Every structure is written in C-alpha cells, then in structure tokens.
Amino acid sequence: MNADRIGPSRSGGARRELLEAALSIIREKGYAATSVDELCAEAGVTKGAFFHHFRSKDALAVAAANHWSEITGAFFESAAYHKHSDPLDRVLGYLDFRKAMLKGAIAEFTCLVGTMVQEAYGTSPEIRAACEASISGHAAKVAADIADAMKHYRIRAPWTAESLALHTQVVLQGAFILAKAKGNAKVAEASIDHLRRYVEFLFRRKKT
Amino acid sequence: MNADRIGPSRSGGARRELLEAALSIIREKGYAATSVDELCAEAGVTKGAFFHHFRSKDALAVAAANHWSEITGAFFESAAYHKHSDPLDRVLGYLDFRKAMLKGAIAEFTCLVGTMVQEAYGTSPEIRAACEASISGHAAKVAADIADAMKHYRIRAPWTAESLALHTQVVLQGAFILAKAKGNAKVAEASIDHLRRYVEFLFRRKKT
DNA sequence: GACTACATACCAACTGGTCGGTACTCTGCG
DNA sequence: CGCAGAGTACCGACCAGTTGGTATGTAGTC
Secondary structure (H helix, E strand, O other): OOOOOOOOOOOOHHHHHHHHHHHHHHHHHOOOOOOHHHHHHHHOOOHHHHHHHOOOHHHHHHHHHHHHHHHHHHHHHOOHHHHOOOHHHHHHHHHHHHHHOOOOOHHHHOOHHHHHHHHHOOOOHHHHHHHHHHHHHHHHHHHHHHHHHHHHOOOOOOOOHHHHHHHHHHHHHHHHHHHHHHOOOHHHHHHHHHHHHHHHHHOOOOOO | OOOOOOOOOOOOHHHHHHHHHHHHHHHHHOOOOOOHHHHHHHHOOOHHHHHHHOOOHHHHHHHHHHHHHHHHHHHHHOOHHHHOOOHHHHHHHHHHHHHHOOOOOHHHHOOHHHHHHHHHOOOOHHHHHHHHHHHHHHHHHHHHHHHHHHHHOOOOOOOOHHHHHHHHHHHHHHHHHHHHHHOOOHHHHHHHHHHHHHHHHHOOOOOO
C-alpha cells in the first residue's frame, strides 16, 4: 500500500530493535552515557542502520519517547483497574497497579521519559517536548477518571482533576528517584501509600 | 615582601571553584554530558588542577554531592521556619519555604543529587551512596520535626515520621522532574500545595 | 533503474586521564 | 638568621580510546 507514506518506514526490524534497545539501556545508564555504538550492539544492527532510521542520536531519543508513550499507553489501557464502575475505584486501582509494578530490577519499572527529560530539558527542546507529551498524555488519562470521580462524589475543591493527576505523576517520578538512590523500591511503595491515603482523604473515603 | 597577593596564595581555591562549577553545570546538563574540560573552563582552572584535587571525574561527583549536602544543610539550618515553637508549624513552614524557593531558572532551584543519582545509580556505587546520604540526611532533619509534631499532637498512625519525611522528598524530586518537562515551576508549586494539604490532613489541622 | 534497507569503513572532534615541569610555601637544622 | 629539601598547588601539552556522524557499497524489491 502506498497509503502509509507518512512517517518513517514501518517495515524495518532494525528500527524497532533500536527503539527497544533504547528503552532498556537509557533507563539503566541515562541518555548521555548511552552511546550509539552500544545501542547498535544491543539491537544487533550496524551504525549504518542506525543513521538510516534516525537523523541523529537526539532524533532516536525523540522517537524512543514517542515509542514509550505508545507502549505504556497500550499497557495501562489493558489494565484491569479500568473495569471498576466507580471512577474513584479506578483512580485508587490505578495507584494500586502502579505500586504492584514496582518489582524486579530498578531499570525495569522506572520511567524512560522521566529519566531522559532530566538530562535533556536544557539541551534539546525536541526531547523535552516529547517527554512532556508522554507524561502529560498519561496524566490526562488519570485526570479523566479523577474528574469523573469528582463529579460522582460531588467534590468541590480548590484543586483541579488535572493538578491532582499531575501530582500522582510527580509522586511516581520522585519515587523512582528515591528508589534509585536507596537501591530498592520500598521507599517508592511507601510513597504511593501516602499518595493513596491523600486521595482517599480528598474523596472522603474510609480506609477499606 | 610582595604585599599584594600575587599568585596562588588562595590555596584550595581551585577545588572550591571546581565544586561550584559542578553544581551549576551538572544541574543544567546532567552529569554524563558534563565534561571535565567544561568544568575546568567554568572554574577557570586547568586540567592539571582538576586531577590534582580529584582522582577522577567520578570522585569529583562524590565530592560535589558532599559539598551539596553541606551547602544545603547550612542553608536550611538558617531558614526562618525553625523558629516556630509548634513542630507542625515547622513542618508546614518547611514546605512553604521549599515552595518559595521555586524561583528563577530551573537549574537554580533543582537538586544536584537527585539529578546525579538518576544517571549514576547503576554505574557508580560511590556516587549513588553519596547522593543517598545527601537526601536521607536532609530527610532525617525533616523527620525530626515530624516526629515532634506527632508527639505533640498525639498522632498514632500506620505511617512513620521517617516515611512521611521521605515522602516530602519524593514529592520535591518528582516536582523538579515535571518542572523540567514542562519548562516551568507552576506544576511543582501545585504539587507542594497537594503535599501541604496532605500533611494538614494527617495532623487534623484546619486550613488557615 | 530507482528505491529501500541495511553493512562496512572511516573520520574529525572530543573524552577522561597522564605526566613532566614550575612556582610557591612550610619545616627543620645549624 | 640562611638555606636546603620536602611538599603543595597548579599548569598545559599530550595520549589512547571513544564519540556522533558520514561516505560509499550492495543485496533485495518494486
């Protein structure tokens, strides 16, 4: 089909391999410390392939952020907490889900775009924007459930659904940093517990 | 004799200059992207001076983290919120103080060790440990006031003073990331507002 | 033949780090 | 006091390895 002329070619296995390699390596060592050669080695392709698919290392980073948005978007979309009919249950279920995800090696549960934006916000507007879009896009989905919950429970408050949704992302990103600093996820779990307690308070829900 | 202080009578000046340069450059571009040459240029010293004072770039990072602990330790020690006799006022005053600090360029109010640990947790145990010590050391001071407040208000709770103190650091670190992603500090302010509301709730204090 | 999707070889610039040298200070001894 | 000698602080040329990026070639497909 000639229909899909927009965007880069979708047939390349190399592109996908490089993107996948970027997710794991950058989350482990950070963006700047990850070299193009390393990415190529992990993906099993050569440098020619890399620069065939991406104009530059920065372009790979932008593509990786977008890829991350797609991956995580699909992942959360299919999670069970969406089934709750009570929107507040969906919000709390989301937090429980995020807490349950804190398993395995640190690099496996931390956030690619949170890691990248920290290094690139001052040097690459494109990367910064892609990371911002990823975080805000995810937050918007959380905000939708929060807004429904506010409506359902008739919450009138000085805060907005959007700001609370962003606060959940703030807590998660901060939890990842503390987990990295301490070398384990316990501190992150405890922080999500605090966040959950806060949300329960805002919606006047008794602890179950 | 030469009464004018010609020459390098300012001993240890290079070390301090390098540390100071590290604080500003690493917060702007991240650790890996900061080169030794760049540090030297900013500090106005040569590479010989750098490796005279620090065994390696990583050693500089560890020293910078410790320097950061001292600087911020002294800074918060002298802040006005310590004057409150009510320990809860000290805790809330701390949060207000942190919120008020969110002015100027992003690199000027963000946290050096939070930035560094993100990049170095997997590659340098020494840097990770130094960053962890900095964060935990600061959290311990906050925890002391929280513990006093719990005693004073006779709070019995499933959470500890330490975990709440770490939660404040989680929120702050996360707030910095979102601020970097969005390019401004408003989201960080909003998140600290949420955190303050949570603390007020935990201590059953009415909004003033 | 034109185009895609790579592979290979290569490069200039830059990287962290080394090393021999210099200028100055501090210490101790006579 | 003078003065040798050890030590400290710093300089800047230099090094080997690595960096992101490029130029060219080529096998397969339309």
